[in-house]
Amino acid sequence: MTSDELEQLLVQQPVAVLHRLARGRVHRHFRAGKRRLIELILQHSSQNLAGLESDVLALIAERQSHPQPPQPPARPASRAVVAPPRRTAPRSGEQETTEAAVSLAAWLEGIGVPAPQPFVPDPWQEDALAALDETDVVVSVPTGSGKTYVAVEAAKRAIAHNQTVIYTSPLKALSNTKYTEFSRIFGIDKVGILTGDRQENGQAPLLIMTTEILRNLLYDAASGEIDIRLDTLGLVILDESQYIADPERGVVWEETIIFCPSQAKLLLLSASIGNPQDIADWLTSIRPTTCRLVRHSKRTVPLRAGYLHPNGKLVPLFKTATIPSGHAGHLHPEAKRLFFEYEEETLPSGRPRR
Amino acid sequence: MPPSIHPVDLIASLRQKHLTPAIVFLTSRRACDEAMESFDHADIVLPPVRQDAIAAALERVIAQYPSVADHPLIPTVQRIGVAAHHAGHLPSWKIAIEELMRQGCLDAVFATTTLAAGVDFPARTVVITQSSIRKSRDFTDLTIGEVQQIAGRAGRRGKDQVGFAVVTPSPYIDLGVLTKGFTGHPESIDSQFTISYPMVLNLLKAHPHEQIHAILAKSFAQFQLNQRAELLERKLDALHVQMEPFGPRVCTDWVSQWQTFDQVRRQRPQRHQVRRHESPELSARFHFMTPGRVVGLARGRGIVLRQYRSKGQKNPMISVLRLDGAVTECPASNVGDIFDRVFECDETPAFPWCSAASFDELSYQLTELPARLPTLPIMVPKDSEVLPDAIVQSLGDFPCPSCPSRPACQKDFATALRLRQEQHRHTKSIQALRASLWHRFQERVEVLQKFGYLSPSAHLTDEGEWARLIRIDHSLLITELIRAEAFTGADPALLTGVMASITHDDDRPGSFPRISSGLSSLLGQVRKLAESLSPYEDPPLLRADVAALAERWIADPTLTWIGLCRLTTMAEGDIYRLLARTLEFLSQIHTLRATHPGLAETASRAIALIRRGVLEELP
Structure with a gap:
């Protein structure tokens, strides 16, 4: 879809959809009118139209699968003659709250194992991989969306070009897990692991280490004790890069990114964060190529929230089966009642004031 | 009603609704272990087929990590199909549990939220029992990002059509935090750039001092500071626009001109009053002569009952209760000393200026006062506002009174001054934002x-x-220790002990083996040095008990892992982490072989000695 087509599509959407799209993309989007909103959204996502497109299509699909409650009958047109009844607004609000909450059976529906189907990469995964051929990429997607697939595919491509790939994780334990996992995928002789005091298969094309170790390597390279392998370094994958905000260790990620050799591509994989665009802009400002941001907020496996009372009763947590994004107050009446009861009984002074 | 659901019931209801496999996030390691123990009396047993599956899967893990073989929890896990996974366990055991979970052998895992990021296995369901997380000593509410990270473990791609996040209440829960976390947009992240000593040394090794500025400017920290600075610059531009109508008038810098003129105009009439009134010293002291204050007069001490200003008197006055019980009036200037002692005084509007009970009490207190009392140090403020006489006298020289633009100046002055001050403030903060990293580097x-x-x-x-x-952390302490030759002649055990106490930053109490006298005297030295370095680097905890544990592991090569764990109440996983971190520190010392061959040799011997048993299993 070209940007013009996308714009056409956006124009056809109701403003509510546009506002949902703008959330997290456009600052103070609620102040903007429809036309301005579309302009801002497109401007913001100009680097990542595919991501925007997938979000738009997802939203449209979601709206179609949950048809809106019938609109209240149109108000009599004779507005000039009779003053409109004052209670209209609250009544429509009431209608929303009395909308039937989802039942437990409906909430549990669909549980189980999906029929096995051939693995088809998501559009965002394809997108990230395609972009990685030319530029650095920042990926910010929900936990469990398949970031590892991107890492593995990217590593495969780089290795095919006789390049060295470095994969870093924040924790030693995660490094070990990844070492086992990657050894299974690439073959044991293709994967090496570096820790503070030990190297295993240090000449392998894919090296796994913690970010601190990579930082130390880069410092050694910068001060002249050149590790010959940095010349062939083609790809650096920083997993869990939301650690850049860790109060104690975040600085290590910054140092690593600053000193990363410019011929190597950077792939930052991160869980959902609020400002991935900032990270991408930062990379663009310090790296030779423009950084591409790939983000989306839709989970591959949909998530539902439930409430389990201490007496063993399970009820949905929200009024809708899916999690109502942006509406923390839309609790299931039964969950609300049970939790209130729980607080009344367990806290001697009743509900704590916050 | 119980404060929270019983673990056995929890698992039972999850199984009944086909919500397994599940990860149950609990508040603490202890909660996880207790949840496991609570299954001891439950008569739920897995069908033999599944028990065999678990045994087979464990068999494969044991082949790789032998230390898993005699783990005390294996029978329980096999019987009930539920396990615990937290930082108190050995890494190999955690790998075993992760493997079991991945193969679908387990129904549930109890884990701690603290390590939600380190839990690298998904499940159909996650159960959340708390809304806060322990971060360095105290509990803080989960952020939206953290809730989503935890909930994100639910739903395995290709194995589940839907994932479930189930909230179950416990005394540690605030439902609002969780619902906000589920539905909200994750928080923005901010740079946490800090400049450490090794960073400075390494930067200066590779780049000349002049280039560092440019390198620091490439950090995400500077990027975000620049964003803020740009915001301010935009405000500054807006201010410039607002300032336009207040450009040069008859005089170029009319704002400053008017400001001086205005100040002088205000000060002139006051000059007479200032001379008639009390000296700044007296007004500073008078401030402290409040009811109940003990003061020294020419003839003995007294307690102030009230202070007042009388029309007939040049000086402010006080009423004083004297030693003989008399109430006298005296000018404040007669007070010699103001003592650092105030009594309770129940004031009344009429003579004797305090209630009868309070009067008796004060009279009694006055007789009981010690012979020597500390006097109150009183700072006399310098009246910096006062302009030099010359300017004040020269009011006649100001062009303002007869200036044609005087009415305009008078009208606009307040707005123009406010804008100009704002402009100054913004300019200063922009400078600070642009240069702060550099200043920190220079420090x-x-x-x-x-x-x-x-x-x-x-x-x-x-x-x-x-x-x-x-x-590494505490690098300044370590390098200073090496320079002070604290380790000359130290054997590997001593070096390891000291390094272990420097690495360990956890203050969980526990019982530990006794410490050898050599190590304890060396630690005393380290402590002294750490204290003297504290203005430049936060000192580590330097726990002697932890040092003793590491020392024991090195000093006695026949000691088994089980034997080591018996020496202390520390959890297995913590001991492992302590030794692993010590290993990291030692290998850093090992890199000094060119300049400190003896020390590096000791370190490499220590490394060889640490790496045995469980510590050799993982790279």
């Missing part, structure tokens, strides 16, 4: 110059050349 450079790691021209000295290789 570090100065400290390193003071200790002799850097020459005055900011080049690495010989000391700096090797010190830059120590790139």
Whole structure:
């Protein structure tokens, strides 16, 4: 879809959809009118139209699968003659709250194992991989969306070009897990692991280490004790890069990114964060190529929230089966009642004031 | 009603609704272990087929990690199909549990939220029992990002059509935090750039001092500071626009001109009053002569009952209760000393200026006062506002009174001054934002110059050349220890003990083996040094008990892992982490082999000795 087509599509959407799209993309989007909103959204996502497109299509699909409650009958047109009844607004609000909450059976529906189907990469995964051929990429997607697939595919491509790939994780334990996992995928002789005091298969094309170790390597390279392998370094994958905000260790990620050799591509994989665009802009400002941001907020496996009372009763947590994004107050009446009861009984002074 | 659901019931209801496999996040390791124990009395047993599956899967893990073989929890896990996974366990055991979970052998895992990021296995369901997380000593609410990270473990791609996040209440829960976390948009993240000593040394090794500015400017921290600075610059531009109508008038800088004129105009009439009134010293002292204050007069002490200003008197006055019980009036200037002692005084509006009970009490207190009392140090404020006489006298020289633009100036002055001050403020903060990283870097450079790691021209000295290789926490302490030759002649056990106490930053109490006298005297030295370095680097905890544990592991090569764990109440996983971190520190010391061959040799011997048993299993 070209940007013009996308714009056409956006124009056809109701403003509510546009506002949902703008959330997290456009600052103070609620102040903007429809036309301005579309302009801002497109401007913001100009680097990542595919991501925007997938979000738009997802939203449209979601709206179609949950048809809106019938609109209240149109108000009599004779507005000039009779003053409109004052209670209209609250009544429509009431209608929303009395909308039937989802039942437990409906909430549990669909549980189980999906029929096995051939693995088809998501559009965002394809997108990230395609972009990685030319530029650095920042990926910010929900936990469990398949970031590892991107890492593995990217590593495969780089290795095919006789390049060295470095994969870093924040924790030693995660490094070990990844070492086992990657050894299974690439073959044991293709994967090496570096820790503070030990190297295993240090000449392998894919090296796994913690970010601190990579930082130390880069410092050694910068001060002249050149590790010959940095010349062939083609790809650096920083997993869990939301650690850049860790109060104690975040600085290590910054140092690593600053000193990363410019011929190597950077792939930052991160869980959902609020400002991935900032990270991408930062990379663009310090790296030779423009950084591409790939983000989306839709989970591959949909998530539902439930409430389990201490007496063993399970009820949905929200009024809708899916999690109502942006509406923390839309609790299931039964969950609300049970939790209130729980607080009344367990806290001697009743509900704590916050 | 119980404060929270019983673990056995929880698992039972999850199984009944086909919500397994599940990860149950609990508040603490202890909660996880207790949840496991609560299954001891439950008569739920897995069908034999599944028990065999678990045994087979464990068999494969044991082949790789032998230490899993005799783990005490294996029978329980096999019987009930539920396990615990937290930082108190050995890494190999955690790997075993993760493997079991991945193969679908387990129904549930109890885990701690603290390590939600380190839990690398998904499940159909996650159960959340708390809304806060322990972060360095106290509990803080989960952020939206953290809730989503935890909930994100639910739903395995290709194995589940839907994932479930189930909230179950416990005394530690605030439903609002969780619902906000589920539905909200994750928080923005901010840079946490800090400049450490090894960073400074390594930067200066590779780049000349002049280039560092450019390198620091490439950090995400500076990027975000620049964003803020740009915001301010935009405000500044807006201010410039607002300032336009207040451009030059008859005089170029009419705002300053009017400001001086205005100040002078206000001050002139006051000059007479100032002379008639009390000296600044007296007004400063008078402030402290409040009811109940003990003061020294020419004839003995008294307690102030009230203070007042009388029309007939030049000086402010006080009423004083004297030693003989008399109430006298005296000018405040007659007071000699103001003592650092105030009594309760129940004031009343009429004579004797305090209630009868309070009067008796004060009279009694006055007789009981010690002979010597500390006097109150009173700062006399300098009246800096006062302009020099010359300017004040020259009011006639100001062009303003007869200036044609006087009415305009008078009208616009307030707005123009406010805008100009705002402009100054913004300019200053922009400068601060742009340069703060550089200043922090310079501070570090100065400290390193003071200790002799850097020459005055900011080049690495010989000391700096090797010190830059120590790139760990508390690097300054370690390099200073090496320079003080604290480790000369130390055997591997002593070195390991000291390093262990420097690495360990957890203050969980526990019982530990006794410490050897050699190590304890060395630790005393380290403590002294750490204290003297505390202005430049936060001192580590330096726990002697932890040091003793590490020392024991090195000193006695026949000691088994089980034997080591028996010596202490520390959890297995913590001991492992302690030794692993110590290993990291030792290997940093090992990199100094060019300059400190003896020490590096000791370190490498220590490394060889640490790496045995469980510690050899994982890279």
